[in-house]
Structures are given as C-alpha cells and as structure tokens.
Amino acid sequence: MAPLAQATTLAILDYWHKVEFFIPYGLEQYLDELEEWQSRPLLRSTLERPDGDWLGIDVPEDKAVTGYNLFLGIFDKSQISRVCESVLPHPQTASNDESAFENEERTELEGLTCFAKLPLDRAGNPVIDAISISTAPWALGQTLASGLQSLSYAAFDEAREDLIQRLRDFMSSRGPFAGRTMQASEVLKLQTLLCDWAGFSPDDAQPVAVLAAKVKSLNGKVSEKAVPDDAEKEDEEEDVLEELDILNSFYIRDIERAIEGISSGNIPPTLAQYLIALPATNRIDLYSEGGCTAILNALRPRFLNRGHWLADADQSMSLMQQFALNQIREKTENGGLFAVNGPPGTGKTTLLRDLFADNIVQRARILAGLAKADDAFVKDSCRVRFKGNSSTVTLRPLIDTLTGFEMVVASSNNAAVENISVDLVKRKALGEAWRQFGYLQPVAHNIAVKDGKGGATSPQGEQMPWGLISCALGNSRNRRLFNERFSMFSLETKSSEHPKRFWDWLKEPNPLSFSQAREFFHQADQAVEYALTERERLAQLLDIIGHGSEADYLAPSIARIQAAKTQIDVISAAQIGNQQEVSTLQQTLQQLILEQQLIDRSSPGFWARLFRTQEAKAYFQRRKSNALNQLSTHQGLTDLQTKATKLADKMSEATGHLEVEEQNLSELTQQWCDWNAEYDRLRARLCVPRLPAKALDLVSDEQLQIEGLWHDEELARLRSALFAAALQLQQAWVHETAQSGGALRTNLVGVNKLLSNQVPEDPDHTLRIWQNLFMVVPVVSSTFASFANQFRGLGPSSLGWVFIDEAGQAVPQAAVGALWRARRCVVVGDPLQIEPVFTLPTPLIDALGQLHPVTADNAYAPHCVSVQRLADQANRFGAYASFMDENIWIGSPLRVHRRCHEPMFSLANRIAYDNKMVYGLRNRAPLADPLIDLASGWVDIRGAVERKQSVPEQIEFMTKVIVSLFQRDRALPELYVISPFKAIRQAMREQIMQVEWQYPAPKRDELKHWVKRSIGTVHTFQGKEEKTVFMILGADPENAGGAQWASSKPNLINVALTRAQHCVYLVGDVELWGTLPYFKEACRGETNLPRWKRGDFAVIAQKVKSDKSVSKTPALE
CATH class of the missing domain: 3.40.50.300 (P-loop containing nucleotide triphosphate hydrolases)
Known part of the structure; x- marks a missing residue:
C-alpha cells in the first residue's frame, strides 16, 4: 500500500476508534429484558452496612441461580453530553434549531450505563478473567484531564495495561476472601479502583452497582431471560493477565486489529476499497449511453449465473437485478467490494438468493470433480487443542479448492439478518413447484421448533423449513441454540414431519449415494450449459440478423466484387493501351528500317568516305541518327513488353481475386441462409428478448426494466434444477463423509466446540473448523455487534463472501471487522431510507473529526455517512441520484419496485x-x-x-x-x-x-x-x-x-x-x-x-x- 493511502486509512480508523471510546454500554436495555425480580440496584448505604445481604435476590421457587452479573459504576448516559458541553468549544444549538431535533431524535443517550460488568459464580465469587470494561468512562476522564487530542490507540493501550495491573493487585489483596464470596466492601473497592483508573466519577445520585441474577428453571433449562437479545457481547475468554474484554463497543477490537494490520502493510482489498473512494473519473454512469451499453454487454446469456433459486419459473429478475448479479460475479471473482443500491421492494433479497444459489453450484462443481467423497479433505490430519481444555479433536482440513465459498450475512439490523437467514429456509421462500424439495430438512425442522411452556411446537404450513441452507448465529444465545438443536437434542412434536438432530438424521439412509448425486449434478450442469450456449448463439445471431438485412450483410462482399471487377477493367484498359503503344513503335521501327535501306543506297564512294567530304559527313550523320532511333524504338518495345507481362500478371491476380470474392459472396449468401434457418429454429423454440432500438432506451423503457433480458421459463427451471442437484450432491457428500470414520464427523466435533465458545490454541485451526460448518450450512448470519466474537481468530480475507444488508442504516465503523475478514463483500441498502442511529452528541463527533484533515469534512462521520454511502463510492458502476441539494453517487441501482400499492409507490x-x-x-x-x-x-x-x-x-x-x-x-x-x-x-x-x-x-x-x-x-x-x-x-x-x-x-x-x-x-x-x-x-x-x-x-x-x-x-x- 502506498504511504499516502496507508496514512489515509489509518487516520479514518483512528477517528472511528476515538468515536467508539465514547459509546456507552446499554445497561438499561439489558435490564429491561430481565424479569423485575431478576435484578436489584446496590446503593452505597447497602454496601456500607456490615450486615447487608448484597447478594440477596428473591428467586421464584421454580428457578435456581446459576451465577450473577455485577455492573459497576452506574451513571446516566446524559453525563456524556454534559461533559461534552463543558469541554467542547461550540455551544449547544438553540432548542428550535433543526440540529437540536436531529440530536434529540437520532441519538440514543437515554438510560443507565456503567463502567464494567463482572461475572460472579453461583456463590458470588468474582470471575475476574471474564470482566468487561467500558471505554466511555476512561474517554470522559481523559478528555476532562487533557482534552480530546489526548485520546489515542496508544494512550488507551497504556491505560489498559494499567487497569490489568490494578486488577491483579485487587485479586492479590483479597487475601482470606480469595476463592470465596465477594464482600460488599470489595464492591466499593472495585468501584473506587475503576473511578481512579478512569479519572471520572459517576453522579452520587446513582447506585454504586446493579446486580443481575442468571437463573435456570428447575427442569434444567437455562432461562432465556438470562441472556437478553440486546446483550450480544460475550467474553472472548482471554486471560485478564493478557487482555480485557470491551463492554461498551462492539467494534473497537476489530478496528484495533485493522489498525495493527495496516500499520504493518497488510490491508485486505475489500477494506482498502471501502476506505478510499474510487476517483469520479473512473465511474460509469449507468443512466448514460456508455452505461447502458455496458449493461447490454453484461447481460449476454453467457454471463448468466448458473445456479438459480428454487423459485417459480415465471418469476424473472429485473434488468438491473440481473446486471448487478452478473457484475458481482465478474468483478469480485478474485476479491473486492461491490455495492448495490436498492430502494424498498426492489428485490435485494431476491438478488442475494441467486448469489447464494450460484455459489453453491460453483462449489458443487468442485465436489463433482472428485473421484470419491473423501477426496474433499487433505490426506493428513492434525490435532486441535482448545484453550482451557485438555481434550483434543482430530481435524482433516478441506482441500483449498473447496474453500472461499463461505457466505455470511451481516447487518446492524436484527430484522434484516433474520429476513434473509431465517426466512430463507422456510417453504414460503420456494416456488410452488419446489415446495417438496428438501436439504437436511429434518435437521432444519429441529432447529426451527419452538420449545415453550406448552411444549415443543413445529412450524406450520409455509413456515415449515425446507432445508438447512442458512442459520442465524451471531450472539451466544443463537449459537448455543443452533448447536443444541443441530447436535444434541432431537425434539418431539405433533408434526407428521419428524424433526431430528444431525446425528439422528445421519442414521437414516440418504436417497442418493455420492456417486449417484454426482452423476445427476453432471447431467443438470450439462443441460444448463447447453441451454445457455443455445441462447448465447441466439444472441449472436440477433446481433447480426436483428440489426440488418441480407443486403446489408452482403454489401461489403458485393462492394469487394465490384472493386475487383473495376480493377480488372483498369488492367484491361492498361493492356489495350500498352498494345497500341507496341503497334505504334513497331510501325516506327519498320519505317526506320526502310529509311536505313534508303540511306545505305545513297552511300558516297570510297574516296569521299576516306576524305570525309561534306557529302560523306551528311551520310554518316543520317545513318547514326537512324541507328539511334532504332535503338530507342527497340528499347521502347522492350519496356512495353515488360509492362505487358506485369499487366498480364495483375490481370491473372485480379481475375483470381474476383473468383475468390464471388465464391465468398456465394458462401456468405449461403451462410446468411443458414443463419436465418438457425435463427428461425432457435426463435421457434426459445424466447427472443425485445432489445432496445438504442442502448439509451434502457433508461426509459419500463417494460424492459421489469422483464429484463434473456429470461425464459425453461432456462429458469433448468438453472433451479441445477441448484437443487447441487444441494443433493452436497447432502450426499455430507451424509457419506459424516458416517463413522468419516473426516467430516470428527471435524463437526470441532464445530460443536467452536460454537460452544471454546477457542483453538492455534488460530489457523479456527478457520479450518469454520469451513466445515459452511460445507453443511452454506449461509450463516450475524449482526455487526456479534461479528467480532463469532469470528474471533479469523484473519484478513478469511471468509469467502460477506453480504451486508440494510447497509444504509449502519454506521460506517460497524463494517470494519466484516470487511477485514471478507475476501469478497456485497453491500446492499438504500441511503434514502433511515440514516444510522448514533449514540453520541454531534458536536462531539464533529470535534473528533477535526483532529485530522482526512476526517475534518465529515466524509467519514457516523452521523453523516453510512456503510452504504462509503461502499457506493467504491463502486465503478452506479448512477447519480438527487438528494436534497446535491447529486450523490449510488452503487449499481435497482429500479423495479414490487412491494407497495398505490399511492405509496x-x-x-x-x-x-x-x-x-x-x-x-x-x-x-x-x-x-x-x-x-x-x-x-x-x-x-x-x-x-x-x-x-x-x-x-x-x-x-x-x-x-x-x-x-x-x-x-x-x-x-x-x-x-x-x-x-x-x-x-x-x-x-x-x-x-x-x-x-x-x-x-x-x-x-x-x-x-x-x-x-x-x-x-x-x-x-x-x-x-x-x-x-x-x-x-x-x-x-x-x-x-x-x-x-x-x-x-x-x-x-x-x-x-x-x-x-x-x-x-x-x-x-x-x-x-x-x-x-x-x-x-x-x-x-x-x-x-x-x-x-x-x-x-x-x-x-x-x-x-x-x-x-x-x-x-x-x-x-
């Protein structure tokens, strides 16, 4: 990376890092998810009482405590605003100013937050290795003491080491209480320790701490309320002597990883593209004539994705959906970023489904090329050790060609993630003709069962899963639930379709063996390739026949024949002229010979010639002149003969050329007839698209925008059948390699441990284990908030594909970790929907941006730009859209809306x-x-x-x-x-x-x-x-x-x-x-x-x- 680009990216990341320092932890949201009896505030007066039972929580009779979370240093989020008002140079805006309403409605600075979260075991003993620290109090204290300019990655790293030492000292000082219930005085001591470390103290009106109980039902189930949906952070399980978990920010750790990597010269292409905008001169405006030509070229049948979702065959992609899909496949083949701008109802999810289907087909092609199922794994195995666990797992990694197809859906919006990963598996996501198709269906069913107070209940009707193509992971609850349902428990419901855990499903025979499924896949693949070859041929014929007549096509050949004939005429005229000149010279020569004879007859006598008389001199002069004229005439005749030979050669060549051109015309005439016959044959069998008269018509032709190009029901069915065959092959491979002794069987044990928050000692093993899960479940999801924890241990460009949905509503720093780990990234969203919610006052964000010239113009400010806006600026293909008083560049736009009725549309x-x-x-x-x-x-x-x-x-x-x-x-x-x-x-x-x-x-x-x-x-x-x-x-x-x-x-x-x-x-x-x-x-x-x-x-x-x-x-x- 060039030094200037490196400095620019580091400045942006450093800015976001500073912003994240101030993000407060949402304690109140956590507590709202608990039952009222499950938490209690700890006032200073309570903790100072020697007889106070600070651990006392009245638990219902059907519940048992499994541990506690102790939240220390309680303060109101509004204190952040008050501190900012005291240190920032700009006064707060008037109450009727638009920016004041912007702050009030878009910011989330209401409710309680805290300094730290300390887990306690069931007896109240602190699990200090699992403490989580909020950076916000430290950032406030640092700002109050030394100003915003004192905030830096290095300063926080130093403060982190200082806190680690303070916590070591605290644990050493416990003395007789070590390994026993934490004392009330120790809670106060920890509170003081944290305040001293941060240089910031909460308002005395707030409790010192809040205690929340983790409980389970006496039937053995851990209470779902113990881990609220919003509490997506969980420990990275690092030793406190080595590291501290960050409580308040989901993104600091990944921003730090990116900073460290870029500082050493390592930046993945996806992240580099995201942070440094493409120059405007490199853009292709898809609403321009050049852009429309690019669209037509990209929509040739040969570029169509082979795998197609299991949809009704009459449902076609819109023009811009197919363009975006084709460009994503081409432009990110070797990695990179592509942004799609999709207003509501324009088919962003439909687009992603086809990308999923095509990736699964591409991977299936590699599987189908294997002689046997076990060839998917390297020959040598390795032993995987997990931190804090003496047992090991045998791992046989996948061969490299089967990796790079990992697909992760990420978003800051839980609903967006579920719309894709959860709804994808439901039968309502399939076309009517495919509702009976299944992929690991009993396992998907088992995962989808609702297990409530009334017992286990299966989804009904269209809500029933058809296959385990995706799953919602992310937070620890989701990962635990998936792990339990996938591996541990087969639930019983009243459904006629029986749910099964994976290992129970494995006991049943699979409908197809690997070799049979491979053969079916080859047949489906060949059928699609043949169909696309036919349509590409039809497209080629349309380029010729559809844009001209036979006369137009033959005109160049006819022109060449005419030129050849003209050349022959010219040569012939030259030959005639040359022959006339020869005749003239021959006559001249004859006259000179007669003249010579006459001169010789008048020759003077001997003595006259001897003495060179005047008569003799005149004689010799006449004879010499005649001889010279004869020589000149002879030379002329020789030159004309040479010319005649050359003209004869030219005539022969021109005649031959004419014969060739006449033969070529005959062949072209026959070729045109053959093409017409072929065109008529293909046209009679295939759907011929209505092409625009000129490229620019694509912009205004609404029917073309809706119908797209080169879609027909037969092709749709074939491509869907290929996707189905790919899933059948994948299922057969899974079934065979997961049997006893199979490599996948032991590899999935590693997956089980990984999803149980166990961390491999060797980071390289982490990716190898994840790759096995993706071979079973092709698509997994995570919110940005959980991304770092879910994929901890994965390095840059480790995941094949990351799909960011609803990117217009995500703050720009949220995607850093996902982009850092992604080899390819597709960003979809709409910046004209709701802007990202931010949790800090805008004057603070502005002031932090002013600390560096790169960020001073708010080009990277979380309250001004989103993930979508930055990704759009990285895309070469897009358009200019009017937004208020400016034209903004948006990535490849989707235009056909299929959700709202009038008048909403x-x-x-x-x-x-x-x-x-x-x-x-x-x-x-x-x-x-x-x-x-x-x-x-x-x-x-x-x-x-x-x-x-x-x-x-x-x-x-x-x-x-x-x-x-x-x-x-x-x-x-x-x-x-x-x-x-x-x-x-x-x-x-x-x-x-x-x-x-x-x-x-x-x-x-x-x-x-x-x-x-x-x-x-x-x-x-x-x-x-x-x-x-x-x-x-x-x-x-x-x-x-x-x-x-x-x-x-x-x-x-x-x-x-x-x-x-x-x-x-x-x-x-x-x-x-x-x-x-x-x-x-x-x-x-x-x-x-x-x-x-x-x-x-x-x-x-x-x-x-x-x-x-x-x-x-x-x-x-």
Whole structure:
C-alpha cells in the first residue's frame, strides 16, 4: 500500500476508534429484558452496612441461580453530553434549531450505563478473567484531564495495561476472601479502583452497582431471560493477565486489529476499497449511453449465473437485478467490494438468493470433480487443542479448492439478518413447484421448533423449513441454540414431519449415494450449459440478423466484387493501351528500317568516305541518327513488353481475386441462409428478448426494466434444477463423509466446540473448523455487534463472501471487522431510507473529526455517512441520484419496485427517488378484505402539543382505532403506528397500556409484545413491512421546529410510506405539514391523498354490524 493511502486509512480508523471510546454500554436495555425480580440496584448505604445481604435476590421457587452479573459504576448516559458541553468549544444549538431535533431524535443517550460488568459464580465469587470494561468512562476522564487530542490507540493501550495491573493487585489483596464470596466492601473497592483508573466519577445520585441474577428453571433449562437479545457481547475468554474484554463497543477490537494490520502493510482489498473512494473519473454512469451499453454487454446469456433459486419459473429478475448479479460475479471473482443500491421492494433479497444459489453450484462443481467423497479433505490430519481444555479433536482440513465459498450475512439490523437467514429456509421462500424439495430438512425442522411452556411446537404450513441452507448465529444465545438443536437434542412434536438432530438424521439412509448425486449434478450442469450456449448463439445471431438485412450483410462482399471487377477493367484498359503503344513503335521501327535501306543506297564512294567530304559527313550523320532511333524504338518495345507481362500478371491476380470474392459472396449468401434457418429454429423454440432500438432506451423503457433480458421459463427451471442437484450432491457428500470414520464427523466435533465458545490454541485451526460448518450450512448470519466474537481468530480475507444488508442504516465503523475478514463483500441498502442511529452528541463527533484533515469534512462521520454511502463510492458502476441539494453517487441501482400499492409507490418515487423507480407489482388489485374500508389518506386532526411533539387528540384517535379493531376482530390489529418523534411513540405506548379494555381484553404480555412490535419511531421499522401503516405526525404551528426537522430530508416519510403494502394514513395537521417539503407531495397532483376525518373511521364499527355474533364497537368521532 502506498504511504499516502496507508496514512489515509489509518487516520479514518483512528477517528472511528476515538468515536467508539465514547459509546456507552446499554445497561438499561439489558435490564429491561430481565424479569423485575431478576435484578436489584446496590446503593452505597447497602454496601456500607456490615450486615447487608448484597447478594440477596428473591428467586421464584421454580428457578435456581446459576451465577450473577455485577455492573459497576452506574451513571446516566446524559453525563456524556454534559461533559461534552463543558469541554467542547461550540455551544449547544438553540432548542428550535433543526440540529437540536436531529440530536434529540437520532441519538440514543437515554438510560443507565456503567463502567464494567463482572461475572460472579453461583456463590458470588468474582470471575475476574471474564470482566468487561467500558471505554466511555476512561474517554470522559481523559478528555476532562487533557482534552480530546489526548485520546489515542496508544494512550488507551497504556491505560489498559494499567487497569490489568490494578486488577491483579485487587485479586492479590483479597487475601482470606480469595476463592470465596465477594464482600460488599470489595464492591466499593472495585468501584473506587475503576473511578481512579478512569479519572471520572459517576453522579452520587446513582447506585454504586446493579446486580443481575442468571437463573435456570428447575427442569434444567437455562432461562432465556438470562441472556437478553440486546446483550450480544460475550467474553472472548482471554486471560485478564493478557487482555480485557470491551463492554461498551462492539467494534473497537476489530478496528484495533485493522489498525495493527495496516500499520504493518497488510490491508485486505475489500477494506482498502471501502476506505478510499474510487476517483469520479473512473465511474460509469449507468443512466448514460456508455452505461447502458455496458449493461447490454453484461447481460449476454453467457454471463448468466448458473445456479438459480428454487423459485417459480415465471418469476424473472429485473434488468438491473440481473446486471448487478452478473457484475458481482465478474468483478469480485478474485476479491473486492461491490455495492448495490436498492430502494424498498426492489428485490435485494431476491438478488442475494441467486448469489447464494450460484455459489453453491460453483462449489458443487468442485465436489463433482472428485473421484470419491473423501477426496474433499487433505490426506493428513492434525490435532486441535482448545484453550482451557485438555481434550483434543482430530481435524482433516478441506482441500483449498473447496474453500472461499463461505457466505455470511451481516447487518446492524436484527430484522434484516433474520429476513434473509431465517426466512430463507422456510417453504414460503420456494416456488410452488419446489415446495417438496428438501436439504437436511429434518435437521432444519429441529432447529426451527419452538420449545415453550406448552411444549415443543413445529412450524406450520409455509413456515415449515425446507432445508438447512442458512442459520442465524451471531450472539451466544443463537449459537448455543443452533448447536443444541443441530447436535444434541432431537425434539418431539405433533408434526407428521419428524424433526431430528444431525446425528439422528445421519442414521437414516440418504436417497442418493455420492456417486449417484454426482452423476445427476453432471447431467443438470450439462443441460444448463447447453441451454445457455443455445441462447448465447441466439444472441449472436440477433446481433447480426436483428440489426440488418441480407443486403446489408452482403454489401461489403458485393462492394469487394465490384472493386475487383473495376480493377480488372483498369488492367484491361492498361493492356489495350500498352498494345497500341507496341503497334505504334513497331510501325516506327519498320519505317526506320526502310529509311536505313534508303540511306545505305545513297552511300558516297570510297574516296569521299576516306576524305570525309561534306557529302560523306551528311551520310554518316543520317545513318547514326537512324541507328539511334532504332535503338530507342527497340528499347521502347522492350519496356512495353515488360509492362505487358506485369499487366498480364495483375490481370491473372485480379481475375483470381474476383473468383475468390464471388465464391465468398456465394458462401456468405449461403451462410446468411443458414443463419436465418438457425435463427428461425432457435426463435421457434426459445424466447427472443425485445432489445432496445438504442442502448439509451434502457433508461426509459419500463417494460424492459421489469422483464429484463434473456429470461425464459425453461432456462429458469433448468438453472433451479441445477441448484437443487447441487444441494443433493452436497447432502450426499455430507451424509457419506459424516458416517463413522468419516473426516467430516470428527471435524463437526470441532464445530460443536467452536460454537460452544471454546477457542483453538492455534488460530489457523479456527478457520479450518469454520469451513466445515459452511460445507453443511452454506449461509450463516450475524449482526455487526456479534461479528467480532463469532469470528474471533479469523484473519484478513478469511471468509469467502460477506453480504451486508440494510447497509444504509449502519454506521460506517460497524463494517470494519466484516470487511477485514471478507475476501469478497456485497453491500446492499438504500441511503434514502433511515440514516444510522448514533449514540453520541454531534458536536462531539464533529470535534473528533477535526483532529485530522482526512476526517475534518465529515466524509467519514457516523452521523453523516453510512456503510452504504462509503461502499457506493467504491463502486465503478452506479448512477447519480438527487438528494436534497446535491447529486450523490449510488452503487449499481435497482429500479423495479414490487412491494407497495398505490399511492405509496408514487409518493415515495416522487419524494425520494426522482421518479427513477419502476412500478413492477404484478397483482395491483386492492385487498379483498382490508383492515379498514377506507383508502389511503390524510386524517386531518389538529391540536396543541403536550410533552414535546405529542398532540393528545391524535394519540386519542389512534388509540380508539386500535381498540375498535381489537373489539371488532377479537385480535390485536396487524398494523404499524409510526412517528418521527420519540415523544409520540412513548405517549402512544403508555396510552395503549392504560386502556380499560372491555371484555374480552388482550392478555397483558400479548399487549406488551404488540406495543413493542407495532408502535415506534420510524427508525424502529426499518426493514419491516405491514399491510396497513399509520404515521402520527404531531407538532402544532406554535411548536413547528420538530416538523421542520422531520421534513428537512425525504428519509422519514419515505420509510413510513414504504413500510405500507396496501394502505397508509397520515395523521396530523394538514395546514402545518401539508406545506412542508416532501410532505406537501401528499397534498398535490396525482399523489394528492384524500382527506379523512375522525368520524370516517366509524366504518370499523359498521363492518361489525353484519356479524351479529360480535358486539358493536364504539364509533370514532
């Protein structure tokens, strides 16, 4: 890497490293996931009492304590803002300023955080090796003491070593209490130690610590509540004498690894591309003529992916989906980064599915080339030792050619990860013709079983897994659950399809042997190659026949014949002229001979010649002149003869050339006829695409955008069948090599230990073990928060493929670890959806950026750019998109939208996408039985705000709608209530939870879950969709600052609109919001929404009147 590039990348990573120092740990989110009895605050007064039972937690009779988490140094996240205000030079903005609302709504600086998490065993003895430290208190103390400029990787490394020594000293000082229950005085001592180390002390109003119990049911099950979903950090199980785990930041460790690697000159291409933007001069604008030509060239049949998802054959890729897919396969063949920009509903998941399918097919080709299944492994085995474990595992690594196909889906959004990795295995993800196909289906079924209080329950219908093509890993709970279901327990359910753990499935005979599956795969592969060869040939014929006539094709040959004839005519004329000259010279020569005879007859006598008389002299002169003229004439005749010979040769050559060209014309004529016959034969059997008259027509031709090029049902079926054959081959290989004595069998024991958080002593073994899991489960997922822990021990470019989904909502530093480990990375997302949520005040982020020129312009700032924006800038293929007052470069764009009905599509298209999206929804008919019998519209409700932006009248209206729907349907409604503002979210949730329901009422737990799932800010619903969406706007004319902020960018309303599949209702003051940017599009032109009043929603109750078995609901007025 060049020194300048190295310095640039290090400056960016150092900036993100500093930002991560300040990220507070979300203690409150952790505690919210626990039962109320499961945690208790530890006040100083409690800990100072000599008789205080600080470990006392009242545990229900059916539970038993397995250990504790002690959270030390409790303080409120808002202290970060207060410290920043005291040290930063810029004053806080006024309350009505848009940036103030930006900070309030986009930042997450509410609730409790802490200095450290210390696990305790069941007896209360500290497990000091597993302590986790938050960097935020240290960063605050360092900033207060020496300013932001004192923050550095080196300074923190030194502080880390200092803390390690302090903890050593603490453990040494325990004396008689070593190995025994921790004393209350020791909790206070640790608190003081941490405060002294950090140079920062919490507010005295907060408890010193919080104690949380880890429990299990007396039936032996560990409580799921013991490990909350948000607590995705777990120990890297390093010895405290060597290392400290970071509690608050998921990304610091990977940023540090990248810094160390780059400092030594080692940077993977994916990370390098991500950090250093491609020069604008290297870009190809896909909306330009040159870009459209590039699209047409890339969509030749020979470039089509061989493996195709098991979808209905009539479902084709859109034009830009197929272009992106083809380019990803070509441009990342040897590694690299490719960004796809996909607005909602444009088929990002469909695109990824085909990439998964094709990778599995490419790997199957290697398997199919093996003489026997065992040849997939190297001959020599090795012994794998795990840290802290005396037992070893025998490992026979895979051959190198079978590696590099590992596929990991990553995102900062849990829902996005599950949308791909969890939904991928469900039968609803398959086309109707493929619903009975299976790959390790009983094992996938076993993993998907819900094991609750009522016993084990299998998924039903389309929710039933078809195969173990993917799994959701990431946090320790997910890894443990997968490990248990895959290896340890076969669950029993009432389903006719029996779930089985892997080892039980292995006992059953496989339908195909490896050799049989290999033969089937070869046949399917050959069928696809033949089909693609035919279509490529048709494409070639179209290039010729489709762009000209026979006359056009033969014209050059005819022109050459005419030129040959003209040449012959010229030569012939030259020969005639030459012959005429010969005749003339011959006549001249004859005259000179006669003249010589006459001269000789008049020859003077002897004496006259002797004495050279005048007569003699005249005679000799005449004779000499005649002789010279004869010689000249003879020479002329010789020259003409030479010329005649050359002309004869030229004539022979020209005649031969004419004969060749005439033969060539005959052959070309026959070739044209043959091509026409071949074209007619192929056209009669194959689907001929409608090609654009000129390349630039691709931009405006909506039908071409929807249908794409070179898709037909026969080819789709063949490619899906090839994917199915690849999975059959993979299953046969797994079944054979995992039998007793097989290499995969012992290798999977290593996988089991790895998923149980055991760490190999040799880091090289870690990757070798992971590669075996990917041979069984091709795709695994992880959130960014869990990526470092899940793939600890893996080095740069170790994973074949990383797919980053919803990248527009991820802060840029979140992807560093994934990109560092990825050989190839595909980034998909939409920067015009919700921007990343950040957890720090923007003045602090800005001030940290100002510490280096590379980061001073916010080009890498977490509150200004996302993973998607940086990845877009690395992509050569893209387009310029209008965003507010600038044109931004987006990666390869997807354009065909197939999710939302009108008016959501047209509104979003106009507001956010410059009308570049194409409406591709097949079934555009309205819902036969809508939730509410009212079209999408604007519910004009006005009122004065209470509690920031919340308008009570709007909250009351929405509450009545929800209650009425529940009373009508006896179920909580399937809808989303979205707002730009946290205050409205909170008011709505409180109001619903306080409703005095008529009988029957929803269960409290069910209602709580529904409220959490269905009511939230716009940020909450990124990546989700529902048939009906209400957007509560709030604000009033006297307090319009929030409305101005919410309308300052298209993102908020764009997300709300594109969550709704069938109906969207804006609830708010039309006069206020209808004049604001972006929102005003809902009040004019073709996208003008009808106005509704509260009373119009009485249709909810009216629908009930036709059903006498259900009591009438109160009307909304």
